[in-house]
Amino acid sequence: MLIRLMARLLSAHKGSVLAIVVLQLMQTTANLLLPTLNAAIIDDGIIAGNTGEILHLGGWMAGIAAVQVLTAIAAGYLGSVVAMDIGGQLREELFTKVRSFSSQEVGVFGAHSLVTRATNDVVQIQNLAVLVFAMLIAAPAIFIGGIALAVHQDAALSWIVVAVIPVLTVIMTVIVRRLIPLYREGQSLLDRISRVLREQIIGANVIRGFVRQDHEIRRFDEANKDLTRNNLHSALLVAGMMPMIMLVVNLSSVCVVWFGGHRIDSGEMRLGALTAFIAYILQILIAIMMAMYVFMTAPRASACAERIREVLDTQPAIADPAAGAAPGKAAPANTSPGNAVEFRNVSFAYPGAEAPVLDGLTFTAAPGTTTAIIGATGSGKTTLLNLLPRFLDATAGEISIGGRNVRALTLDALRNLFALVPQQAYLFSGTVAENLRVGAPAAGDQDLWQALTAAQAADFVRDLPLGLDAHVSQGGTNFSGGERQRLCIARALLKNAPVYLFDDSFSALDYGTDVRLRAAIEPLLRSATVLIVAERVATVADAGLILVLEDGRLVAQGTHSELMASSPSYREIAASQLVLEETP
Template identity: 80%
Template structure:
């Protein structure tokens, strides 16, 4: 999986990869030439007393060393640039994939896990790519070239090197086999830490309110210790690899010096050849160390690649329709619509049928968990109906492209969410070309103009992530203003007035009435007072549409609606 992912991404950078290969060939050739030239200086210059030979060969060594350094710097730079570009591309693909997912698919992975995969997991793959680019040719070339040139210097001593290589390979294989499951477990533990940290930050007030700080600290400490222990075990394996390799290589170097000294004494080997032989052993060690770093990084990158590929391979449950039909009008019709989550024992919605006509307000009311929000989410296909048909202007929503469908709809979600930026930037998400006058107009209709004008910077006032620097009612009004700015043929208000007092609620509905005169409006509401003037009220109970009609009709015919209305009337009188 890792090889396929890297191969696909590297294919887009063939020119850069070729340049890196050529630079590393130059670097490797220079590296392998230096010990041979050094041996010639010792044998012909130092031992033979030839000063001109020392100067000539020394000049060549200096020039080759400069070429080696320049090639290494250039290859390293190109490798880093390419790795960063690959990381950017991978994050872009992940972001685009997550944007195409439905809320069910996002929930299956978890928000914290998706963030970790797009940041930490991509960074691990980038680290591996940097190593691959740095050692793509150099490590194997130096390893093979070092062995061949060592054999060329002395065949007898080369037997030590050949005997040592299998020992080093066994050490690395045994350690890497233990690292792979540890790295895979470590990435899952990072997900758990991120998820718990995210929950505790978002739910900080709840934790403080129930005085559960100590409990949450202990709960986090358990997961944190698990991650620490996992990292310690993998770090100990990594740390133990280098001393073992150094022990084997140093013992082999001692053997080389010992037997080489005897061979020099017997005249079977020259001094320069021994120094070159030792240098090639060191080069072989460097190549093994380079391979070791790749082997240490590859298991973690492989685990990360599996997690990233799992996201990229996820087929979105909600896809574009053919886009062949064009809606004629903006009436919203549900025909025997059902929806059930995968594996659920009972459907959330079951056999819902109604028509929301243009120019009227269609309200949805019912107990908590009756399926009101789900019903609204089916219209823009945030969720896909599992049965029945939903149409806008006589056109099945599944036959439209998602962009075309959602461009017809303005949504005010149940949880009023604002993005970091300014008030103006948040409003212009609905209409990027809107003027400041347009913004003030919709703010006035949404009963938000007064508090926005009081802000020191007005429309340019900063908004923190999630809009946490505004109250719940202010966030709701800003979200309503954003939807009004779109001037869409269909509006969906999902319990969008719950944080408003009755007076503000009444003034807002009166102000937006003229703006929505020709639109189809669906409102999910908890308050009967909010929907008492609606042209059609739908009463949901356990996912089924048990009654529909005007307020007065339902008061006369629907026991469920009368119960809701009566309970709220008693509550209002009590308050």
């Protein structure tokens, strides 16, 4: 998984990767030549008392060292650039994929997990790429070249290298095999603690209101301890590896000095050759340590690569129609023209659910009229609205707008037909003006004030110290619920769309503001198709068509007066709100 992912990402950087390989090989070659030159200086210069040879070989050593430094810097720089590029590419791919997800896919992964995968997991891939460019290319060259040059210096001592390599390989294999499941578990535990933190931050007032601080402290403490325990276990394995490696390195160095000293004493080996041999042994061991460091990092990156691939390989349940797909059925002859919204025997059920959320809905919302949807909590009102812009897809039946099946339109083209005020009024961090221009990026300040006036929000925005430039916190938490709703309504009014969807968008408004707002927006929406989800009968009483939902079924439809005469369900809702005598 990790290798395939890295190969795909690096395929766009073949030139840079080739340059890194060449630079690393040049650096490695220079590094391997230095001990041989040093041996020649000792044997042919210092011991022989030949100052000229010392200066000559010393000059070569200085030049080769300079090449080594320059190539190392260039390779390190290029490696970092490529690693950052592939990290940026991965984040962009994840962001694009997540943007295409419906609420069902987001629910499967969880928002906290998707954030962790797009940040922490990508960083782990980047870190591995840096190590690969810095070490994994150089390590094999140093290893192979070091062995060859060590044998060239003294073949009899080469048995030490042969004995050391299997020992280090066993150490590396045992540790890496234990690290892989630990790192995989660690990423899941990181998701868990992120989820707990996110819930405690977002739900802080709920936790305080129910005096559940102690429970949440214990909940966080449990998640924190599990993550800490996992990190300590993996850190202990990594920390224990270094002493074992150093023990092997030191023992091999002692063996080289011991046996090499005897060979020098017997005249079978020169002093310079011994120093070069020791240097090559150290280089071989360092190459092995470099490779081991990469292999220790690889398990965490591998676990992250699996998690990233899970997201990238997930196919959104809701997507644009396939190229060349047949267009949706034309509307029947009696269908209202323009931007009429029509449901024909529409049902919706979540995967694996025993009962549908919506069952067999049929109705038409005509242009220039308001269609209101009312019903008990959980009757499917919000789900009905979500089917129109395809935030969810109907599992049966057909939905059309202006005679066009919604499934035959691209998602962007379809959603551009709607101006939506969601049930949860959400504002983005920035300014009031920036939030309003989400609905109309080219709108001028005068347009913004007109929309705010219609939404009954102009007064409180004008009272803000900076007016339209006033700061908005993430989610709009520095505004009240009613203020957020009115700003979201103003944002929708700016879009000037053919269809408007208001999902319980007046629930946080007092009765007087509600009446004034609906009176102000009525002329603005005169030619549009308007669908309103509401809990209050007073909000929907003037609608041209009222739909009454009960357990996902459409039990009645008509005007307020018609439903008061014919629908027990509607009368019960009206009676419960004490509006029987207040509403004509």
